[in-house]
Amino acid sequence: MSTRLIYAVNFLMAASIGLVFVFLADLQELHGLETWELGVVASMGFLAALVAQLLLAPLADRGHIGVLAGIGVAAGVLGTLGFVFASQTWTLALTRGLVGVGLGLYGVAGRKAIIGLDTAGAGAKLGTLLSTGVAGFLTGPPIGALLGRISFETPFWAIGATLAIFGVPAIIAISKADVATAPVDYSDLADLIRRPRIQAAVLSQVALFGWIGVFDATVDRYLTDLGATTDATAVALLVIGLPLLVLPTRAGALAERVGGAKVLLPSFLVIVPAIVLFGTLGSVVLVSAAGVVETIGESFAFLAVEIILLEVTGAARAAVGHALLEAAGLVGATLTAAVGPFVYGIGGPTTLFIGFAVFTALLMASAWMRLRTAYVREAAAV
Numbered sequence: 001m002s003t004r005l006i007y008a009v010n011f012l013m014a015a016s017i018g019l020v021f022v023f024l025a026d027l028q029e030l031h032g033l034e035t036w037e038l039g040v041v042a043s044m045g046f047l048a049a050l051v052a053q054l055l056l057a058p059l060a061d062r063g064h065i066g067v068l069a070g071i072g073v074a075a076g077v078l079g080t081l082g083f084v085f086a087s088q089t090w091t092l093a094l095t096r097g098l099v100g101v102g103l104g105l106y107g108v109a110g111r112k113a114i115i116g117l118d119t120a121g122a123g124a125k126l127g128t129l130l131s132t133g134v135a136g137f138l139t140g141p142p143i144g145a146l147l148g149r150i151s152f153e154t155p156f157w158a159i160g161a162t163l164a165i166f167g168v169p170a171i172i173a174i175s176k177a178d179v180a181t182a183p184v185d186y187s188d189l190a191d192l193i194r195r196p197r198i199q200a201a202v203l204s205q206v207a208l209f210g211w212i213g214v215f216d217a218t219v220d221r222y223l224t225d226l227g228a229t230t231d232a233t234a235v236a237l238l239v240i241g242l243p244l245l246v247l248p249t250r251a252g253a254l255a256e257r258v259g260g261a262k263v264l265l266p267s268f269l270v271i272v273p274a275i276v277l278f279g280t281l282g283s284v285v286l287v288s289a290a291g292v293v294e295t296i297g298e299s300f301a302f303l304a305v306e307i308i309l310l311e312v313t314g315a316a317r318a319a320v321g322h323a324l325l326e327a328a329g330l331v332g333a334t335l336t337a338a339v340g341p342f343v344y345g346i347g348g349p350t351t352l353f354i355g356f357a358v359f360t361a362l363l364m365a366s367a368w369m370r371l372r373t374a375y376v377r378e379a380a381a382v
Contacts, residue, residue, distance in 0.1 A: 002169075002173045003114055003125075005166070005169055005170050005173050006110045006113060006114060006129075006170055006173060006174060007128060007129060007132040008132070008166055009106065009110075009163070009166050009167055009170040010110055010129060010132045010133050010136065011132045011133065011135055011136035011139075012076075012136060012159065012162055012167075013072075013076050013102055013106050013107075013133070013136065013163065014103065014132070014133040014134070014135070014136030014137045014140070015136035015137070015139050015140040015143065015159055016076055016079070016080040016099050016102070016136075016159050016160070016163060017045065017099060017100075017103060017136075017137060017140065018136060018137035018138060018139065018140025018141055018144075018237075019140035019141070019143060019144045019155055019156065019159055020083065020096070020140075020144075023144055023148070023152070027041070027092065036341070036342060037089045038217070038341055040089060040093055040338065041089065041092045041096050044093040044094075044096045044100065045096045045097060045099055045100030045103075046100060046209075046213060046330045046333040046334040046337060047330070047334045048096075048097035048098070048100040048101045048104070049100035049103060049104030049326070050104075050326070050330035050331060050334065052101045052104050052105050053104045053105065053108055053323040053326050053327060053330075054323055054324075056068055056071075056105060056108070057108050057319045057320050057322070057323030058184045058185060058186065058188070058319070058320050058323075060109055060112045060319035060320075061112070061181060061182050061184040061317055061318070061319045061320050062181055062182075062183065063181040065108075065109040065112050065113055065174050065175065065177065065179065066109070066174055066175025066176075068106075068108055068109040069105070069106055069109035069110065069170065069171045069174040069175065070171045071101075071105050072103070072104070072105035072106030072107075072108075072109060073102065073106060073163065073164075073167035073168075073171055074102070075098045075099070075101040075102035075105065076098070076101075076102025076103065076106065076163055077102070077160050077164045077167065078098050079095050079096065079097070079099035079100075079101070079102055080095075080099060080156055080159050080160035080163060081156060081157070081160040082094065082095030082098060083095050083153075083156045084156050084157065104326065107129075107133075107326075108319055108322065108323060108326075109174050110129065110170075110174060111126065111129060111318070111319070111322060112177075112179050112318060112319045113173075113174045113177035113179060114126070114129060114177075115179070115180075115310075115315050115318050116177065116178060116179055116180070116315065117178055117179065117180050117315060118180065118314075118315050119310045119314060119315050119318070121256075122252075122256065122306075122307075122310055122315075123251075123252030123253050123254075123255050123256030123257075123306070123307055124249050124250075124252045124253045124256070125252070126252050126303065126306050127247075127248035127250070127251055127252030127253070127303050128248070128249045128252075130244065130248040130302060130303070131245050131246070134241050134244035134245055134248075135245055137241060138237060138238050138241040138242075138245070141233070141234040141237045141238070142234045142235075143155050143158070143159065144234070145230055145231050145234040148230075179315070180314070180315035180316040180318075181316060182316035184316075184317055184319075184320045188317060188320050189320065189323075189324050192313065192317075192320070192321055192324055193324065195312055195374075196370045196371065196373040196374035196377065197308055197309075197311065197312050197374045198308075198309065198312055198321070198324070198325075199367075199370045200261075200308065200367040200368070200370040200371045200374070201260075201305045201308045201309050201325055202325060203363045203364075203366050203367040203370065204268075204301065204304075204305045204308075204363070204364065204367045205305055205325050205326070205329035205332075206328050206329055206331070206332035206363055207268070207332070207359075207363040207364060207367075208298065208301055208302060208305070208329060209328075209329030209332045209333040210329075210332035210333060210335070210359070210360070210363075211271075211275065211294075211298075211336075211356065211360065212329075212333050213332065213333030213334065213335065213336035213337035213338075213340060214336045214340040214352065214353075216333070216337050217336070217337040217338070217341050218341055218344050218349075218352065219237070220233055221341070221344065222287075222344070222349055223236055223284055223287070225349075226282070226283065226284050226287065227284065228284045232284060236284055236287075239288050239291075239292060240288055240291035240294075240295055241295055242292065242295070243292060243295040243296045243298075243299050244295050244298060244299050247296065247299035247300070248299050248302065248303055251263070251300040251302075251303040251304075252303040252306065252307070254300070254303075255300070255303045255304045255306070255307040256307050259307070260303075260304040260305065260306070260308035260309075260311065261304070261308060261371050263301075263303070263304035264301060264304040264305065264308070264367070264368075264371075265364070265368060267297045267298070267300040267301035267304060268297065268301060268360070269297075270293060270294075270296060271294055271297035271298065272357050272360050272361050272364070273293075274290050274291070274293040274294035275290075275294060275353055275356060275357040275360065276353065276354055276357045277290035277293070278290040278291055278294060279349045279350050279352060279354055279356075279357075280349075280353070309321050309322060309325055336356070340352060343355070
């Protein structure tokens with residue numbers, strides 16, 4: 001199995017998502033979209049990924065990862081190329097949804113493949129998978145800004161074609177991977193959600209993905225309002241995401257070594273103040289600096305959540321467990337991506353981002369209480 005190929009296609013999948021970010025304001029002006037319509041388009045990718053993962057993730061734990069990878073790659077290609085032709089709210093939402101399905105299902109299959117037969121070393125592997133995804137997300141906007149000078153359609157043709165070329169051998173590599181399997185079904189979701197550790201992981205994931213939803217739907221407009229050009233927005237997104245390129249592999253190894261819970265709380269103690277600063281500082285440079293601090297915390301928080309999950313599911317139920325985690329996060333992202341532009345339009349960035357920071361702090365407090373409950377139960381069982 002070529003893990004590098006799996007990582008490469010994960011990069012391209014994420015690039016197809018990031019590509020759209022730098023064009024959100026352009027899409028709004030080009031097609032005359034209302035702010036709420038922009039929110040619908042932005043949120044549809046999360047909603048589609050949620051439904052696809054919940055319905056199909058059990059197939060991965062039963063060993064059918066090649067099928068899921070094939071569906072994911074096909075949806076990613078069609079969704080990326082769809083932006084060339086879409087011109088109405090519903091067609092833009094459909095293409096965004098296909099991209100979300102592609103990234104979600106390919107992520108399920110790729111993650112299962114790289115974990116393999118057991119969870120030893122999974123922290124670093126999942127950290128690298130996250131880094132390649134972020135690299136794609138960050139590379140997408142500069143690609144869009146550069147190739148967009150030729151025409152609006154050019155970057156979508158370029159990413160879509162490249163994804164098709166590399167996607168086929170990646171599907172083959174994933175289908176040949178040796179993975180731990182289990183006869184899971186939807187009842188496993190109910191079993192997992194009753195576990196306090198999983199509940200803590202779910203609450204944390206909602207907070208992390210909720211921020212992604214807000215960021216996805218409003219950052220282009222926010223930076224534009226601060227005076228950033230399309231090129232400056234692309235550079236700002238690149239700078240903000242840099243910690244997620246270099247830290248997750250180490251963060252995953254650390255969380256696996258000391259335990260996910262011991263990494264989770266310090267991470268959020270960095271994230272919450274950074275979100276407040278992101279919404280209150282008045283320049284592109286300072287906002288970007290606050291964003292960098294936030295992504296440093298994210299780098300550790302995401303991997304802490306992954307390890308907390310694997311401590312319960314093991315390798316055999318990793319896919320269905322991650323689908324539950326992703327579904328919870330995507331619900332949060334869908335809601336915040338839809339509501340974010342509305343709140344931004346009414347109250348501005350300060351109201352939106354400080355409000356979300358408070359929401360995040362409340363979720364983290366709840367997650368920490370569930371972890372304490374887990375410790376008490378585990379101690380009593382010894």
